[in-house]
Amino acid sequence: MAIIYQEKERIFTLETLHTTYQMKADGRGALLHLYYGKKTAGSLEYLLPFYDRSFSGNPADVGNDRTYSMDVLPLEYPTLGVGDYRGTALDIENGDGTECVDLRYDSHEIRKGKYALRGLPAVLAHEEEAQTLSVILKDSVSGIRVELLYGVLEREDIITRAAVISNKGAETVIIQKAAGACLDFLYWDYDLISFYGRHAMERSVQRKPIGHGTFSIGSRRGTSSHQYNPGVIVAEPHTTEEQGNCYGLLFVYSGNFCCEVQRDQFDQTRVLMGLGRDYFHYPLNPGESFVVPETILCFSDQGLGALSRRYHDCIRRHICRGKYAHEARPLLINSWEAAYFDFTGETIVRLAKEARELGADMVVMDDGWFGKRDNDDSGLGDWQVNERKLGMSLKELVGQVNDLGVRFGIWMEPEMVSEDSDLYRAHPDWVLRFPGRTPVRGRNQLVLDFSREDVREAVFAQVCGVLDQGNIEYLKWDMNRSMADVASAKGAPGRVTYDYVLGLYDFLEKLTARYPELLIEGCSGGGGRFDAGMLYYTPQIWCSDNTDAADRVFIQYGTSFFYPACAVGAHVSAVPNHQTGRKVSLQTRGVVAMAGTFGFELNPALLTEAEKAEVKEQIRFWKNVEPLVREGDYYRLSNPYEEAFAAWAFVDENQERALLSVVMMEKHGNMAVSYVRLRGLLPEAEYVNSRDGRVYSGAALMNAGIPLPLEMGDYRGYQAEFRRTQG
Numbered sequence: 001m002a003i004i005y006q007e008k009e010r011i012f013t014l015e016t017l018h019t020t021y022q023m024k025a026d027g028r029g030a031l032l033h034l035y036y037g038k039k040t041a042g043s044l045e046y047l048l049p050f051y052d053r054s055f056s057g058n059p060a061d062v063g064n065d066r067t068y069s070m071d072v073l074p075l076e077y078p079t080l081g082v083g084d085y086r087g088t089a090l091d092i093e094n095g096d097g098t099e100c101v102d103l104r105y106d107s108h109e110i111r112k113g114k115y116a117l118r119g120l121p122a123v124l125a126h127e128e129e130a131q132t133l134s135v136i137l138k139d140s141v142s143g144i145r146v147e148l149l150y151g152v153l154e155r156e157d158i159i160t161r162a163a164v165i166s167n168k169g170a171e172t173v174i175i176q177k178a179a180g181a182c183l184d185f186l187y188w189d190y191d192l193i194s195f196y197g198r199h200a201m202e203r204s205v206q207r208k209p210i211g212h213g214t215f216s217i218g219s220r221r222g223t224s225s226h227q228y229n230p231g232v233i234v235a236e237p238h239t240t241e242e243q244g245n246c247y248g249l250l251f252v253y254s255g256n257f258c259c260e261v262q263r264d265q266f267d268q269t270r271v272l273m274g275l276g277r278d279y280f281h282y283p284l285n286p287g288e289s290f291v292v293p294e295t296i297l298c299f300s301d302q303g304l305g306a307l308s309r310r311y312h313d314c315i316r317r318h319i320c321r322g323k324y325a326h327e328a329r330p331l332l333i334n335s336w337e338a339a340y341f342d343f344t345g346e347t348i349v350r351l352a353k354e355a356r357e358l359g360a361d362m363v364v365m366d367d368g369w370f371g372k373r374d375n376d377d378s379g380l381g382d383w384q385v386n387e388r389k390l391g392m393s394l395k396e397l398v399g400q401v402n403d404l405g406v407r408f409g410i411w412m413e414p415e416m417v418s419e420d421s422d423l424y425r426a427h428p429d430w431v432l433r434f435p436g437r438t439p440v441r442g443r444n445q446l447v448l449d450f451s452r453e454d455v456r457e458a459v460f461a462q463v464c465g466v467l468d469q470g471n472i473e474y475l476k477w478d479m480n481r482s483m484a485d486v487a488s489a490k491g492a493p494g495r496v497t498y499d500y501v502l503g504l505y506d507f508l509e510k511l512t513a514r515y516p517e518l519l520i521e522g523c524s525g526g527g528g529r530f531d532a533g534m535l536y537y538t539p540q541i542w543c544s545d546n547t548d549a550a551d552r553v554f555i556q557y558g559t560s561f562f563y564p565a566c567a568v569g570a571h572v573s574a575v576p577n578h579q580t581g582r583k584v585s586l587q588t589r590g591v592v593a594m595a596g597t598f599g600f601e602l603n604p605a606l607l608t609e610a611e612k613a614e615v616k617e618q619i620r621f622w623k624n625v626e627p628l629v630r631e632g633d634y635y636r637l638s639n640p641y642e643e644a645f646a647a648w649a650f651v652d653e654n655q656e657r658a659l660l661s662v663v664m665m666e667k668h669g670n671m672a673v674s675y676v677r678l679r680g681l682l683p684e685a686e687y688v689n690s691r692d693g694r695v696y697s698g699a700a701l702m703n704a705g706i707p708l709p710l711e712m713g714d715y716r717g718y719q720a721e722f723r724r725t726q727g
């Protein structure tokens, strides 16, 4: 039983293999949070001391008891207007303009299986893999009812949370703020690890002590954003990769979000994960309900590494769906950095020939094949093949590529429109714009109003019109600007950002249902919408427009805290690198791209014969290690921000094989030798290094480590596969 209810005490205990989460509906009906952390037993009610809290207020229904205050109690779903002055999960503006909702326990239900959310992605599990707790809270004055949903995946050590807000009253209310999860910590110091960045430099890692005041990260860009990823880790200060307590909160949502972290007057810490507040004031009419997206919670007492591995397993097994969730992804060559807008059908066929020669599986025709699109100023929205430019029809092109034994993929950016397009000329009201104002341009394009079904339907017909023209097996779904003009020609402005994201999900759900064999790779100027929501529809996402291997080490390091390598679109590109001008060896570029989906983003015709031979060898090596990278356990073996080298490893479930990858980040004269220690092996087993045949015990590799070669040159990369000997 993963969910236990003690009726007399009204205590709910959620149990996973290694963790316990406990809460209690107290005598007033407040849902108090008692504990989340390493597995424990019995009632933890004793953790809450009640004493006179001085200036903190007391609710009327506790009479003169000055020891009971909403200002200090740990709460599962704190609301505004009841004397809790910390950040709140829910702010409702009632019909009369007042902002108050006082939620009390009403009832609960424990169900087999994992709940689903209307219109939103959420962790999926078979009935026997999960349990659901639904707790109903009600405000007797306004008629607001909140269903708190908890999903417990016992084996995975995962607890999910979401909320459904319903208006059972007689008046329309406005949701001003809605978080899906609140995590209150009674005591202790914590660090917050968050992931910030910019276009072409996503998910840099920041670790800072949680101090007094409120620290928040989020997005008001319409997408989860390059700037902050919707996932944070709360860690005790001494927590490392291998040891210590830490908690993760990962939002399963692709739009505006807000994560607030606050240390309060009594040194308690509150973490809220939910929808962004800007542009959000959602009217809820009587009888309607609103779903707050899911947050995936996880706790590890064995450091950050174990926390990440639990998230990786959860995402691989319970978020990613469809044919490719557990299948090798096609090894592709993408035309973007190979040709940009300057190509014909013949160019793509030549790329396909090169792909075949090298041993790649697929060629992807990126931006520039449709409408009037020879640069990024025009054409978006006109998804008709530019046969004049290609010199052939799409059907002919796909046919020629397939005839070479190479698979075909295509790029589209369905959420966008250029002002210089037939679509925009015909439907200027289909874009997001403030009435009477000229919309902000981003990459010279505007955002189509995906909150509107009629707009989505028209674009859906166009997308299908393309995909139906031939054997197209892959779609790169791009989204290349932030939202600015948050208003729709139909529908209330305060709904637009949320309805847009649900519209996108609805579109992708229909698309994946119609094309179950199609692999969709998400993209948003690289990794501007790299989140668990998108991974529900697109099992891989282009990690960054920055393909420089030295920068990618950092980008992929940050990405690895929540997301598995199989989700990380990563390609070898040409040097000097197009984003940084840096020259990094082909070997290192291969090592780094093999921490993701592995592919190429260059014109192979420009490679020397020696380089082609090296690429062939990389592809051969990749096909051998691909299952290990896709399904294996991932270990960060160094912190590239602090150490002279970046190192990581993949180990298979049976601890039979490990792939060690290293990039030297620093080079100095007369350098000291660096040693790397592996993780996740069987100490008593023997492993052979398949490159040089040398045999080590697992204990030696993990406890003593191995020296890294001292070779000349910047950013030297190394890879070694270790296989267990049959002894």
Ligand code: GLA
Binding pocket: 336, 366, 367, 376, 411, 478, 480, 523, 524, 525, 526, 542, 544, 545
């Ligand atoms: C974005 C993507 C790139 C490429 C271009 C095409 O920047 O991230 O990979 O597809 O768009 O315009």
